[in-house]
Amino acid sequence: GENVEQHPSTLSVQEGDSAVIKCTYSDSASNYFPWYKQELGKGPQLIIDIRSNVGEKKDQRIAVTLNKTAKHFSLHITETQPEDSAVYFCAASSAQKLVFGQGTRLTINP
């Protein structure tokens, strides 16, 4: 089955700097890659997703890149703000079922 590895597990950056979180997946049939942001005590919130027919997608300060050959995808957050502090999860899916990475705790230092 699919296996998703996410790195780093924790990430601390200065406000205004960029943050990058990386994920690798094992199943070449996976074709959908969402990213979720989870704040303490809340459910995950979809922030951006990408499908296998696209290499990059951007939404304001957030971007995701996908390299299908290498089976890895990354989340890029630019001009980080304190409200970006949260746990971020990547996921991969070939059918309907999502397989999640282990999560990255992002802390933005003012």
Next chain:
Amino acid sequence: GAVVSQHPSWVICKSGTSVKIECRSLDFQATTMFWYRQFPKQSLMLMATSNEGSKATYEQGVEKDKFLINHASLTLSTLTVTSAHPEDSSFYICSARDPLAKTQYFGPGTRLLVL
């Protein structure tokens, strides 16, 4: 994004009682809903996939008699934790798949504490 609600948001119960959690998709019809369990500082663990009008599909190691799932309509799925014990204490999160957007949206979660 689409809205998925969960009720209750938190529940405290005595050991041996049953607890029902509701998950609703508010602005789309979800033929498929999912139930996850999350322990502190860990990732989401899929418990089961719920399809409207049919039996749920449980992940390996999840007791179907312990965690009863019903998906009676296109906007409602329920998870019942039967004869709850302290080890069932956890954060339970549902998600619903929007078939048009082909995207999964999560509910706010239900924190269960079994005393």
